[in-house]
Amino acid sequence: MKRAIALIDVNNFYASCERVFNPTLEGKPLVVLSNNDGCAIARSAKAKELGIKMGEPWFKLKETAKQHGVIAVSSNYALYADMSNRVMDIIGQYSPSQEVYSIDESFLDLTGIQPDHVKIAREMRQRIKQWTGLPVCVGIGESKTLAKLANHVAKKRSEYAGVCNLNTLRPDALDELMKRIDVAEVWGIGRQINTKLKALGINTVYDLKTASPEYLRQQFNVVVEKTHRELNGIACMELEDITPAKQEIMSSRSFGYKVRDLKSLQEAVSLYISTAAEKLRRQDSVAGAVRVFIRTSPHGDCPKYANSMTIALPTPTDDTLRLAKTALWILRRIYRRGYEYHKAGVMLTDIRSVSSQQTDLFTSNSPSKLMTVMDAVNAKMGKSMLRIASQGFDAPWKMKQGNKSPNYTTNWKDLVQVK
DNA sequence: TCTGGGGTCCTAGGACCC
DNA sequence: TCTGGGGTCCTAGGACCC
Numbered sequence: 007m008k009r010a011i012a013l014i015d016v017n018n019f020y021a022s023c024e025r026v027f028n029p030t031l032e033g034k035p036l037v038v039l040s041n042n043d044g045c046a047i048a049r050s051a052k053a054k055e056l057g058i059k060m061g062e063p064w065f066k067l068k069e070t071a072k073q074h075g076v077i078a079v080s081s082n083y084a085l086y087a088d089m090s091n092r093v094m095d096i097i098g099q100y101s102p103s104q105e106v107y108s109i110d111e112s113f114l115d116l117t118g119i120q121p122d123h124v125k126i127a128r129e130m131r132q133r134i135k136q137w138t139g140l141p142v143c144v145g146i147g148e149s150k151t152l153a154k155l156a157n158h159v160a161k162k163r164s165e166y167a168g169v170c171n172l173n174t175l176r177p178d179a180l181d182e183l184m185k186r187i188d189v190a191e192v193w194g195i196g197r198q199i200n201t202k203l204k205a206l207g208i209n210t211v212y213d214l215k216t217a218s219p220e221y222l223r224q225q226f227n228v229v230v231e232k233t234h235r236e237l238n239g240i241a242c243m244e245l246e247d248i249t250p251a252k253q254e255i256m257s258s259r260s261f262g263y264k265v266r267d268l269k270s271l272q273e274a275v276s277l278y279i280s281t282a283a284e285k286l287r288r289q290d291s292v293a294g295a296v297r298v299f300i301r302t303s304p305h306g307d308c309p310k311y312a313n314s315m316t317i318a319l320p321t322p323t324d325d326t327l328r329l330a331k332t333a334l335w336i337l338r339r340i341y342r343r344g345y346e347y348h349k350a351g352v353m354l355t356d357i358r359s360v361s362s363q364q365t366d367l368f369t370s371n372s373p374s375k376l377m378t379v380m381d382a383v384n385a386k387m388g389k390s391m392l393r394i395a396s397q398g399f400d401a402p403w404k405m406k407q408g409n410k411s412p413n414y415t416t417n418w419k420d421l422v423q424v425k
Numbered sequence: 426t427c428t429g430g431g432g433t434c435c436t437a438g439g440a441c442c443c
Numbered sequence: 444t445c446t447g448g449g450g451t452c453c454t455a456g457g458a459c460c461c
Contacts, residue, residue, distance in 0.1 A: 039429090040428090040429035040430075041429050041430070042427085042428085042429070043427080044427075044428050044429055045428060045429060047429070047430095047461095061428090061429085062428090063427075063428040064427075064428080065426080065427040065428075066427095066428085068427090081429090107460095107461085108460080108461050109461075110461080111461080193459095193460085194459070194460080195459090196458060196459050196460080197458090197459090198457085198458065198459090199458080199459085227435065227436075227458095228434095228435075229434075229435070229458085229459080252431095252432075253432090253433080254431090254432075254433090255431090255432095256430075256431055256432075257430090257431085258429095258430065258431085259429085259430080260428085260429070260430090303428085304428085305427095305428060349429095351430090405429095406427090
């Protein structure tokens with residue numbers, strides 16, 4: 007029996023979420039901006055038609071946007087995360103084996119589940135649309151890479167009506183299809199590898215599929231060789247239906263305004279370490295090392311400075327207070343006066359599970375009562391209701407979000423009113 | 426003026442060991 | 444003055460993903 011891996015993916019996810027709650031956006035060019043309203047990170051179909059690229063800085067787009075009536079909104083992650091959970095729950099009803107791959111994508115193992123996978127996919131699309139208002143496309147193939155490719159076909163070619171199952175194609179038809187797709191569309195082939203492949207005369211998906219694996223191994227590395235196998239229907243990447251714990255946890259932000267003083271940096275780093283530590287505790291882990299970095303803007307001709315430092319802790323911990331103490335100590339060491347800082351961040355590394363932790367005579371591995379209470383209160387009353395004092399209160403440096411939609415699904419005050 | 430944030434995996438090269 | 448061979452572990456950096 008052929009493996010049948012499906013990839014379900016929401017079309018223009020962030021833009022589609024905004025449209026669900028504001029139907030006047032329907033059919034209009036819409037872009038969703040990154041934090042600080044920096045770049046376009048999602049575009050509606052109409053915005054794509056105007057040639058707006060993923061990741062393009064907003065200040066460069068403003069003129070075109072004005073001419074064509076493009077609507078720009080700040081990103082609203084609380085809304086997207088909640089909508090994502092709803093979609094993933096629905097998808098999970100169709101198979102016991104699901105991997106939530108990103109906020110808007112999920113792999114699903116359909117092997118051995120009722121033979122007509124296209125029928126299942128169509129039903130899934132219809133249900134997600136009806137229950138959440140979001141449009142999805144489904145691609146099916148023998149490996150994750152093929153499922154991704156099928157999803158691409160489902161999206162780009164209207165004759166597939168949003169569902170493409172490569173498993174039902176005859177081998178020669180599959181080859182014909184692959185000859186018409188640029189190798190750059192393959193999952194795992196990025197800019198650099200694409201350039202090199204093209205130089206070697208490998209232009210289409212078909213070319214890559216039929217290339218010699220030894221040659222690929224010699225020219226590239228095992229990653230490309232795996233991709234080659236996956237294109238040939240040999241699954242090398244298993245479905246990860248149990249989410250593995252993160253090996254590193256990062257929290258960082260660009261500032262809304264340039265920051266010069268140590269105090270503001272201390273507040274920012276305190277906030278970031280609190281966020282990271284909360285994530286750490288949520289996955290029942292402790293961190294053995296803390297890294298802090300600060301940097302000036304890489305753009306423009308301002309004086310440049312960037313530095314970071316990692317400190318290993320005497321014993322791994324998940325305690326915000328201990329982590330913050332270390333982070334602030336590092337910050338004082340790497341801070342230099344006289345620069346305009348643009349970004350700061352913290353990273354927790356050397357992460358391991360609480361239960362496997364080696365303790366010494368003076369520490370225990372039961373979670374601190376203070377942290378347990380803090381997490382519980384913040385979960386109920388809102389983020390940062392209980393915080394460490396070094397976080398401060400005004401946060402004048404915090405990011406700009408000029409045009410954020412309400413938290414329609416996660417805040418009672420923002421519930422849509424029916425008039 | 427204004428350019429996101431958060432991850433993973435792989436490899437090369439240095440440190441260190443016997 | 445001559446100066447082996449083989450291994451492991453760690454880190455930094457590159458490439459990729461969404």
